[in-house]
Amino acid sequence: MTDPSTATVRLGRSGLVLDDREETLLCASLFYFRLPREVWEARLAQVRATGYRAIDVYLPWNFHETAPGEWDFEGRRDVGAFLDLAHEAGLAVIARPGPYICSEWDGGALPAWLALEDGLALRQAEPKFLAQVQGWFDQAMPLLAERQWGRGGSVVAVQLENELDFFDTHDRHAYFTALRDMATGHGIDVPLIACAGQGDLIGATGGVDGVAPAFNFYPDDRSPFVEAEVRHYADLLGAKGLPLLVTETNRAHATLRRLMASGATLLAPYLQASGYDLGYTPSVGNWGDPGGFMTHDYDFGGFLSPVGEARPETADARALAALARTLGPALARATTTAAQGISVDVPTSDSPSMLLLDGGGTLTGVPNLGEEPGKATFADAHGETVIELAPGSCALVTRDLPLARFGLPGTLRFCSADLVNAGPEGLVVASRGASTAVVETEDGQVVTGTHTAEPGERVTMTVSSGAKQWTITFIHTDDVPAPGGERIVLETLAAEPETLTEAFRLDLETRTGATEAHELAPSSEAVGVYRGRTHYATAVEGLGELLIEGASDIVDLALDGTALPSIAKFGATVRIPLAGASRLDATVETWGHANFDDSRLPGLAIGSLRGLGRVWAIASSEDVTALWTVDGGEQWAGDPAPVRTLAGWSSTRIGRPVTYRRALPVDGTGHYALHLDGLKTPCEITVDGASRIVSPNDPWVHLAPGEGRAVAITMPHWPVDSGGATLLRLEAVRDWQVEAQADHALLALSEKDSAGTAVGLPLELAPGEEAWLDVAVPSGGCSLRFEGAQVRVSAFTRGELLGRVWLEDAARPKFTGGDPGRLWIPGSWNTGAVRLLVHGTAGGERPRLARVTAAASPE
Incomplete structure (x- = not known):
């Protein structure tokens, strides 16, 4: 380890002090994994020209460990080369290796296969998880250690974890102690920090010595109460001799000025330098109602757009940075x-x-x-x-x-x-x-x-x-000039978008058709699909209705070859009438794993698996709305307790908890599902002594064999009609043929040569039909836009997925994060053509890709 006497970074009341230079630091998020390697140097130069002296950089674990034990730090995954370029640009780096990063990235960077290991508990001081983290830190920490500021590199601080105060970690002190010791064991001697997402210092750091708290503030820019809140934390930390480090906040410089005046010595607005989620890397997140798909266009309005356009706020950046320097x-x-x-x-x-x-x-x-x-x-x-x-x-x-x-x-x-x-x-x-x-x-x-x-x-x-x-x-x-004295002039691209009307439809398969037999439908991860698609098929002859639990993210079903509307319900339970069909086909595409732990839907929980979930035939259905014994606490005079319908007790004491109990007519050997129709608020359900929370977004409770003899449902009293309760007896659907189509298999298909036929746009498809198209595009960097309805489009070039769009479909979830209709071809990746995989969906008008336009971008 470096002799501490030679260290050139210290953390004091005035902030992060580099080479004894005390200055309020402005820091922009700039993520190498959201940009082609060819533009790293230019983007770093753009940030430096704004006067910002630092960048913060996540290191996504699952970007580098692409499959269990398979590590990749080459090409656009060469984070060491990126850090070296940052150092050459004169930018300090706050490195954020996780293990969890959030960042609206697939799974928050936690590898999808971790959930397959029995007993492994994510983000806990648990041996199996810590062993996996040790494997990641063994790869990442040496890269950071050898590039620390005190060793001639760019790294001035290392952030451990990310907003842990949002997560239910049982022993925070033990967990953070383990992370700290792993980091210092690899020679990290710059300051270690941990950020609080909602102001909980101990929740974010575990109160561990050697880990300084930092804060993520995301206020309403027009709130009048920002200053008082921020001063509270500045005073709290100042009493401990610590600075107020704001590791994430809004981008508007008016808000940054308010934070600076309130005592922040590090201002790191999140995503001043926007980026792009290339590949199958966006997450599903909690910004929708209740879930949303993060767009490939990763943009919250920072001073650099995802394609490298400098926005007018760069001038405000230069002014504030110049004030801090002066x-x-x-x-x-x-x-x-x-x-x-x-x-x-x-x-x-x-x-x-x-x-x-x-x-x-x-x-x-x-x-x-x-x-x-x-x-x-x-x-x-x-x-x-x-x-x-x-x-x-x-x-x-x-x-x-x-x-x-x-x-x-x-x-x-x-x-x-x-x-x-x-x-x-x-x-x-x-x-x-x-x-x-x-x-x-x-x-x-x-x-x-x-x-x-x-x-x-x-x-x-x-x-x-x-x-x-x-x-x-x-x-x-x-x-206001850049730090080097040069005056900056914003460049605008005023060229009109070019309409692309010609395409070449390829005689190329969209899957291999090679399947393996499974008794039950496996998760995508269990067959090696951590990102990509999984295809399922089984016989359903003689069955009347299916119940599917936990399917996500994009589920396309077909009965006897007839496509059904897509399902994108984040794992919520769905019923599928079979109407006499004899065969079920399903394709499940992983949009991304959850980046933020959200208990409202199964597919939004960190560590939740993807795929078709559990598929059941409904053998029988029974109404269990009546005959619930009511325990309202003090809401009645005495014994005996009333017997009412579920949610049928009425009282003037609204909002008070009422518990309804009964035994369900289960046989002790079969699986059942209890459906709470019309549930208005989350409720606690205790089954044979084990408690769980059920959300109105997924008002179902699965009962394994032997469960259901004693059920208690506790809900706040609200005098409205709450529907009823239905008990379904289930039988597993067996004998599946499964084709795994991981991202690397799709990328390989996208590069295959093929004959084909020239076609024009618009192009119509049948529901459920897929086609490969080659479309010529203008040279240089350009943004593609797509128009049409009932189609999903995946765009590829040079063996990379540029991104995916989903056009005009009632089944489409809310998209959040950036522009859901834009895909970007970096100039260095433009081969003169883009390859499209177009999928037609059911449930609306005939699938139609009407038009593609291309507009010049800076790269």
Whole structure:
């Protein structure tokens, strides 16, 4: 391990201090695994040009361990090369190797096969899971250790885990102790941090020595209460001699300014540099109602778009970064307090923050949370000063700043613009509108100027103080230069999208047809499909109706060759009438594994498996709505307890828990399913002493053989008709033929040569039909868009999946994260054609791929 005396990174009250340089750090998320390797260097340069000095980088475990024991750190998985490029670009790196990362990434980066190991408990201090984590850290930590800042590399901190305070880890201290010891055992001696997603310091860190807490704040940008909350944590940590590190937050620089004024010494807005989920890597998440598919276009409106377009907010980034550089240690060492003496005529913070700068002076954040321009009036011993507030902005007002630190005489009594440069020749301040600067000279003279600089214009005010004369230069925020001094001009791509109307339909199979026999339908992971598709077939002759439990993500069923509407219900139980059919075919595509533990639906739980789930024939059905014994606690006078229908007890005490009990007519040998029709709120169901929570999104309880003799259902009383209860007797559907089609098999098919026929667009398909198409595309980087209905499209090039879109289908779930209709071809990957796998779906109009358009992108 490196001698601690040579370390060049320390964590102190002023934040992460690199080579004894105390400065509030701005940090952008930039993920190598969401970009082609060919654009890494350019994206790093774009971030550095904004003035941000750091990036945070997840390392997704399942991106590198592609199958059990199979590791890949080559090509676009070469994280070491990415970190080296970051170092060359002058960017510090906060590395985040997990093991769990969230990041709306497939499974939160936890490998899909972990759930197959009996007894393994995810994110717990449990030997089987920790052994798997040790295998991952044995690969990842040496790469980070040899690239630490103190060893000539870029890594200045390592984050362990991610927002653990959202997860039910039973022994947090033991878990984090194990992670910390694994990291330090590999020579990690830069600071270790752990982020709290909802403000629970111990929940996020386990209270383990040597792991500093950090915070992820995602407020409403227009909330008036942001400052008071953030100051609470700044004071809490300051009392421990620790800095407030904000490891994730919103992208808007108006909000970042409010956080800075409230004491944050690290500001790491999540996804300032957007990216793209290439391959089968998006997750299913909890942002929908209740679930959603994350788009391949991974974009929350940061200053760089997924395809590398610099957005106007890059100018705000340069201004805030320049302010932090100029104030340097005075800002990093500052303490925060509630501001006083400010009157604002528009919606603003309930308690604005003011920083007491080290060495004298203050910096006050004054937000305008409204949609209209406004004014703020500052009253102090020097009188009143009025400034303009643009809508949705936060002015950072400097007051009483001694200028000797910059080699200038006098005091900057007031400045409503950003102080973006200072030195012996004078000050440079930047704003988007009129700004006021007030200087008190050494001989007590007051020099005041209010000026507006348009883009490209410089307005200079001269200050004479004693024998020295110097200037204040007013510039527009758009003209704040990059750290190297160069002026940045945003480039726009104004070319009209090109419509692609010709295609070549290939005589190419969409699957091999090679199957293996299984008694019961296996999960996708059990047959080696961690990402991709699994195909199932079985005989259903003589059966009347099926019950399917836990199927996800995209389930396409066909009865005797007739396609049914797609199912995308995140594992919720579904009933399928067979209508006399003799054969069932099913294709289940993994969109992604859950990235956030959500108990409302089976497929949204971390570690939940994919595939067809459990398939049952319904042998009988019985109404069990009646004859429930009611236990309402104090809601009746005494014994005997009433016997009512389920949810049928009425009381004025709404919201109080009521328990309904009865024995169900089970035979002790078969499987059953209890359906709670019309369930309105989550309820607790205890079956033979074992408790579980049932959600209205999936109001089913599976009863294994022998279960169901004693059932208790506890729900809050709400006087409405809650439907009924049905008990279904189940028999397993057996004898399956299964074809595993993992992502690598699909990618191999996408590269096969084939004859075919020229066809035009629009292209119509039958429900359930699939076809391969080759479509010529313009050269260079371009974004593809698709129009049509009842089709899903997967686009491939150069042996990579660019992404998937799903067009106009009532069965389609909500898409979240970015643009669900855009697929990106990086310029370095463009071979002149894209290969499409088009699948027609049932349930609406005839499947139709109407049009494809291509628009130029920067890469």
